[in-house]
Amino acid sequence: MIGQTIRDLRKEKRVSQTELAKIVGVSQTTVTAWETGKAEPSSSAVSNLADYFNVTTDYLLGRPEKKKEKQNVELTDDDIIMTYQGKELSDEDREIIKRLMNGK
Known part of the structure; x- marks a missing residue:
């Protein structure tokens, strides 16, 4: 699931796998492995991806946002x-x- 999200966000930004790999500090084959589900990004890579795409790590991981408690x-x-x-x-x-x- 995270791979598909990474791929969708990458395409939305119109960035190649090679460009994203340089930005995150991994190889292009690593990005391919993430997107095809053959590998999972490390926690630091997830954090870097979230920063780059301006999303939360929970979003990347496919977790629903927690409901805010009523105050x-x-x-x-x-x-x-x-x-x-x-x-x-x-x-x-x-x-x-x-x-x-x-x-x-």
């Missing part, structure tokens, strides 16, 4: 400044928004 934020937290049209919300406005968000 609960209290409207009363002093660290959070909530504004509307450039003006800070009053405590009363925060309470109204809190009730609306809770469906009350």
